[in-house]
Amino acid sequence: MPDVSRETEQKFTRYIEMLHEWQARMNLVAPSTLPHARQRHIEDSAQLIDLIPRNFQVRCWVDFGSGAGFPGIVAALMVSADVHLIESRTKKCTFLQAVVDELGLRDRVTVHNQRAETMTAPKADIISARACAALPTLFDWGHGFAAQHTLWLLPKGKGAAAEVDAARREFDFHAAFHPSRTDDEARILAVRDVRRKGKRR
Known part of the structure; x- marks a missing residue:
């Protein structure tokens, strides 16, 4: 586990308990x-x-397809930033809001029951997405959220390199591959300076 305070560790434990409790319903x-x-x-x-x-100063973190709150809720417990959880499925938003309330995160975490492509976007320092969509789609959704300094942190499976190749047909960007500590076949993409081909900031 990450090195966190006892209070944060207790919140992680409660989060896992809620995951078990709610999994029986959805x-x-x-x-x-x-x-x-x-x-x-x-x-x-x-x-x-x-x-x-x-x-790197993280003031605003945007998480696409938050689902059960990974990585967005975990980020909110570890980083002092405003976190926006974007999830289109109402049932999962109900769970996310329950977790936010239970863990005392309402002052910093907002649950958006919307599709990312329909939102008026806050400018993000970090954009994350886990098991949500292919890289070209994420970049398409995220262009309105991204500033020049934005760092994208994107856990990907063994097809990460193929997704990068596909995304390069439409976008220019800098990407670094990092090994996952929890899955030998997975990679985490750290991406910067995403821009659609033919457009300049």
């Missing part, structure tokens, strides 16, 4: 991952924090 995560939720979901999300440069 499909929040793959059932096979539930017994290993700490590693498969909490630790998998928390490793993104280590990829943020030390001098």
